Amino acid sequence: MTSQEATSTDHLSREYFERALRIAPGGVHSPVRAFKGVGGTPIFFRGAQGGTMTSVDGREYVDFCQSFGPLILGHRDPEVAAAVREAIETAWSFGASEPYSLELAEWITSRLPWVEMLRFVSSGTEAVMSALRVARAATNRNRILKFEGCYHGHSDSLLVKAGSGLAGEAASSSAGVSENVAGETLVAPLDDEGAVKKVFDQFGAEIAAVILEPLPANYGLLIQRREFIDETIRLARAHGALVIFDEVISGFRVALGGMAEVLGVHPDMVTYGKVIGGGFPVAAYGGRRDLMQLVAPAGPVYQAGTLSANPVGMRAGLATLEKVERVNAYALLEERTAEFCNGLNSNLKQRGLPFQITRTASIFWLHTATASAIRRIEQIPAHNVEAFAKVFHGALDRGVYLSPSGYEVNFMSLAHSDELLERAQKAILEAVELA
Numbered sequence: 001m002t003s004q005e006a007t008s009t010d011h012l013s014r015e016y017f018e019r020a021l022r023i024a025p026g027g028v029h030s031p032v033r034a035f036k037g038v039g040g041t042p043i044f045f046r047g048a049q050g051g052t053m054t055s056v057d058g059r060e061y062v063d064f065c066q067s068f069g070p071l072i073l074g075h076r077d078p079e080v081a082a083a084v085r086e087a088i089e090t091a092w093s094f095g096a097s098e099p100y101s102l103e104l105a106e107w108i109t110s111r112l113p114w115v116e117m118l119r120f121v122s123s124g125t126e127a128v129m130s131a132l133r134v135a136r137a138a139t140n141r142n143r144i145l146k147f148e149g150c151y152h153g154h155s156d157s158l159l160v161k162a163g164s165g166l167a168g169e170a171a172s173s174s175a176g177v178s179e180n181v182a183g184e185t186l187v188a189p190l191d192d193e194g195a196v197k198k199v200f201d202q203f204g205a206e207i208a209a210v211i212l213e214p215l216p217a218n219y220g221l222l223i224q225r226r227e228f229i230d231e232t233i234r235l236a237r238a239h240g241a242l243v244i245f246d247e248v249i250s251g252f253r254v255a256l257g258g259m260a261e262v263l264g265v266h267p268d269m270v271t272y273g274k275v276i277g278g279g280f281p282v283a284a285y286g287g288r289r290d291l292m293q294l295v296a297p298a299g300p301v302y303q304a305g306t307l308s309a310n311p312v313g314m315r316a317g318l319a320t321l322e323k324v325e326r327v328n329a330y331a332l333l334e335e336r337t338a339e340f341c342n343g344l345n346s347n348l349k350q351r352g353l354p355f356q357i358t359r360t361a362s363i364f365w366l367h368t369a370t371a372s373a374i375r376r377i378e379q380i381p382a383h384n385v386e387a388f389a390k391v392f393h394g395a396l397d398r399g400v401y402l403s404p405s406g407y408e409v410n411f412m413s414l415a416h417s418d419e420l421l422e423r424a425q426k427a428i429l430e431a432v433e434l435a
């Protein structure tokens with residue numbers, strides 16, 4: 001079955017998408033959902049449970065997108081559902097002080113020693129944007145250093161990419177971002193301590209913070225060498241710049257304490273999102289007490305939110321994290337994802353198929369790069385997009401929903417049963433074989 005034939009069975013999705021194109025740019029409310037990276041018409045879903053989603057046409061898909069990461073327990077976990085129901089029966093917004101955010105904040109700060117204080121916001125974008133504001137205020141410096149291929153949300157100063165080749169001042173990667181704003185962001189390649197050193201040699205006294213995804217997972221999965229992260233941190237500290245770990249995707253995902261825990265590093269500030277809200281719009285930034293005390297109303301850095309610390313999200317987040325801890329989710333997910341990915345990898349290899357999976361914990365990325373370790377964006381072959389698009393549609397035809405872009409990672413949840421994983425493994429192998 002070709003993807004055209006397959007999608008023609010999803011006639012309701014087509015109808016919805018045509019309507020959506022009239023009222024929303026590209027028919028979506030966040031770009032990757034439009035299937036631009038894989039072609040074809042996006043599937044519209046009407047429901048989900050555990051490891052699966054059901055389309056408006058009534059077809060069931062094994063879901064490895066999992067809302068791009070938040071659903072570590074899978075869709076509609078019963079304990080989270082109970083917490084949400086309880087919240088709905090109590091109040092879903094106060095715009096006033098309440099105990100629910102206090103409980104989640106205490107739960108987190110009592111477990112993650114580098115989070116001495118935190119502030120809840122509603123998206124990862126907001127968390128990062130606010131953390132940078134604090135860093136600029138604390139250091140009285142304006143420049144930020146980020147890495148090529150790391151995503152930190154869509155605030156102006158982070159929508160930048162490096163100029164051709166050499167690290168240095170960035171150009172905006174989105175229309176509508178002024179050069180002045182983009183120019184304050186420096187960009188260095190990943191996996192290159194020498195380039196980071198050069199940036200610090202030249203701009204060290206002006207850099208407020210270096211922000212990094214300690215596990216870059218928004219441009220494929222670019223697992224970094226320990227020495228690179230250590231040296232970046234050392235250079236930042238030597239030049240008086242703050243170290244911000246953007247753990248929106250890795251926090252509470254690769255370990256309770258994210259990569260900070262895995263690496264045994266205490267960043268000055270950290271940002272969380274995705275898993276922290278269990279599928280509701282919750283994010284947070286936090287870190288050293290002296291830095292967080294700069295935030296209004298304690299200090300001069302203004303930051304606010306009408307729906308910040310929304311009680312439904314707070315209770316869903318706490319229920320999620322409590323369950324993750326209680327059932328030792330990370331060990332289970334490690335075992336399950338390793339088995340699934342190793343199985344696929346050995347089959348792909350045996351059959352001489354030009355795809356492989358790169359994995360950390362319950363995050364995995366299916367791609368065409370042949371190198372054993374891909375650490376930088378330019379190591380991703382140009383044909384990856386096209387090759388992945390074919391596999392994506394082949395898998396979709398066979399009832400498996402992968403994240404709809406060759407640059408997006410996939411997520412295992414606690415709800416992916418052996419039965420679902422067997423089905424998915426077979427479907428993905430067939431899809432790769434036919435691609």
Ligand SMILES: *Cc1c(COP(=O)(O)O)cnc(C)c1O
Nearest residue numbers: 123124125151152153246248249
């Ligand atoms: C998803 C993500 C963001 C942005 O979070 P939103 O909630 O989509 O605004 C920022 N940083 C990282 C590392 C992310 O993975």
